[in-house]
Amino acid sequence: MSIENMHVTRRSKASLIASFAAVIILVILISAPLWAGRADMRLMAELFLYLSLATLWNLMAGYAGLVSVGQQAYVGFGGYMLFSLTMFAGLSPVVALIGVAILGGLVSIPIAALVFRLHGAYFAIGTWVIAEVFRLTFAQVSSLGGGSGTSLPISIIKSMADGRAARESLSYWLALGVMVAVILAVYLFLRSRKGLALSAIRDNELAASSLGINIWRTKFLVYVITAALTSVVGALIFLQKLRISPDAAFSVNDWTAFVIFIVVIGGIGTLEGPIIGTLVYFLMRETLADLGTTYLIALGVVAIVIMLKAPKGLWGIIRDRWDLQLFPLGYRVQTTQSKKGS
Amino acid sequence: MTEILKLHNLGKSFGAITVANELSFGLKQGEALGVLGPNGAGKTSMFNLITGTLKADKGTVTFDGKDVTRMSAADRCRAGIARSFQVPQPFVGMTVFENAMVAATQAADMKGSAAKQHCLEVLEQTELLHRANALAGTLTLLERKRLELTRALCAKPKLLLLDEIAGGLTEAECVSLISTIKKIHKSGVSIIWIEHVVHALLAVVDRLVVINFGEQIAEGDPDTVMKSKEVQEIYLGIDANG
Numbered sequence: 154m155s156i157e158n159m160h161v162t163r164r165s166k167a168s169l170i171a172s173f174a175a176v177i178i179l180v181i182l183i184s185a186p187l188w189a190g191r192a193d194m195r196l197m198a199e200l201f202l203y204l205s206l207a208t209l210w211n212l213m214a215g216y217a218g219l220v221s222v223g224q225q226a227y228v229g230f231g232g233y234m235l236f237s238l239t240m241f242a243g244l245s246p247v248v249a250l251i252g253v254a255i256l257g258g259l260v261s262i263p264i265a266a267l268v269f270r271l272h273g274a275y276f277a278i279g280t281w282v283i284a285e286v287f288r289l290t291f292a293q294v295s296s297l298g299g300g301s302g303t304s305l306p307i308s309i310i311k312s313m314a315d316g317r318a319a320r321e322s323l324s325y326w327l328a329l330g331v332m333v334a335v336i337l338a339v340y341l342f343l344r345s346r347k348g349l350a351l352s353a354i355r356d357n358e359l360a361a362s363s364l365g366i367n368i369w370r371t372k373f374l375v376y377v378i379t380a381a382l383t384s385v386v387g388a389l390i391f392l393q394k395l396r397i398s399p400d401a402a403f404s405v406n407d408w409t410a411f412v413i414f415i416v417v418i419g420g421i422g423t424l425e426g427p428i429i430g431t432l433v434y435f436l437m438r439e440t441l442a443d444l445g446t447t448y449l450i451a452l453g454v455v456a457i458v459i460m461l462k463a464p465k466g467l468w469g470i471i472r473d474r475w476d477l478q479l480f481p482l483g484y485r486v487q488t489t490q491s492k493k494g495s
Numbered sequence: 496m497t498e499i500l501k502l503h504n505l506g507k508s509f510g511a512i513t514v515a516n517e518l519s520f521g522l523k524q525g526e527a528l529g530v531l532g533p534n535g536a537g538k539t540s541m542f543n544l545i546t547g548t549l550k551a552d553k554g555t556v557t558f559d560g561k562d563v564t565r566m567s568a569a570d571r572c573r574a575g576i577a578r579s580f581q582v583p584q585p586f587v588g589m590t591v592f593e594n595a596m597v598a599a600t601q602a603a604d605m606k607g608s609a610a611k612q613h614c615l616e617v618l619e620q621t622e623l624l625h626r627a628n629a630l631a632g633t634l635t636l637l638e639r640k641r642l643e644l645t646r647a648l649c650a651k652p653k654l655l656l657l658d659e660i661a662g663g664l665t666e667a668e669c670v671s672l673i674s675t676i677k678k679i680h681k682s683g684v685s686i687i688w689i690e691h692v693v694h695a696l697l698a699v700v701d702r703l704v705v706i707n708f709g710e711q712i713a714e715g716d717p718d719t720v721m722k723s724k725e726v727q728e729i730y731l732g733i734d735a736n737g
Binding site: 155156159161346349350352353355356357359360361362363364365366367368422483484485486 | 546548567568569570572573577578580584585586587588589590592593596597598600601602603606611612615616618619624627628646650
């Protein structure tokens, strides 16, 4: 074996097929307003937003080791900022999304400085406490309806697009666009030099710090990026609902517990995991939700069985069996085939 | 020759346990220094103090003319200090090649095809090329030790710290490891090597330091140090002449 006839590639047959399939699926999804009903579009938009939340939580917990149970702080913050920027600053909802991202990122900086002093379980509890502080704070703002919340004024809703159908299409496309943007951003981040550092931190912090990686700074960067994007997702969630209240905005069940369920059953620490997890979650929810309590018990049983039998999640099983990687993040060393032979 | 590393009165204690007590010695550019000492003597702690994994209570570490005592482990690595861990610390979820790429891109600041080429060259040198695509978690002990060495070399170090890299290897494995380390030394890298496999150490190093209870008890030419009565008694625990 000699290195003259070796080369390093990041692509594989599976990743090429996957990217081709992704483009086709994306075209089909973009055209949904032409073929899908109103309820289906709403459900798909919700799925896109949950997938975005799961991808972001996975980046933070699965790669940076920041197991937060307080991401609802940014979901709610994003929602409230969208309402504030449109109601008080007169921005159109679409433009306001950019402002939401910036504000979400900014507000996360002092919070990171605070919660990064805590580790492990203390960090998790700390983030939850921060989210509760957010909830109690927004409940005090009377111009936003205080504890009972507020609805988005009709004039703002109407300013989005002409007619209800156009509005719903726009709302759907925004959710789809944010999901694509989030997955693409996380994918490109993980593929970059910083992403390689993050994967190293995921596997072994001691070795990572001894190889020139500034762990605090890398985690800080991940936390702020995640907060900014989570705020945008939160803004879209409440743009779909058109109504916001502190209890709905900062719900630990809706925006963190279900998201953790998705990532854990799908496969934490992989990009593919949250996608599978979201599909499984929505499949279960749509088929079993009518059963009431039984549905929640079923969710719990699935989570327990997967954690015991397949700690790497459903994607972990698939990857181990077929050595698949749909997102080409890794490096493969290959021997160059010489046509003349040697 | 200039000194690449200088420890001056380095001290570190954990409560009543002193792991480093007034440690002072220097390492010349391109020199290979062996470190001996019984278990718990403070050898690995000394490495931790040099690399910045531990912060010294007193004294200074000077590397390449700069005082690095207050620098983080990450910054010291980027400045040119790389180490192998006694208990291998691979990135288990990444392949051997990706492990090497972490060092090349993060520690040595290399980019793109230069980084890839460098990693391939080092993997060839450390005889791990045939395992390049294997997940680090699936490696054998020898391969894990070689991966430690690979990562340290991919960081393009000026100073290489090896912590019991020959421990637990068979004789044949040890011989091939020694020849690899000799080549690295010949290429101009300064080395400090902690090792219990004394013959491996003596095959490479120019000078020996012996440590016990965090203190330096002997230092100098390998043959002289090994023959000194003090070292035989304290390090080997037997009186060679008795």
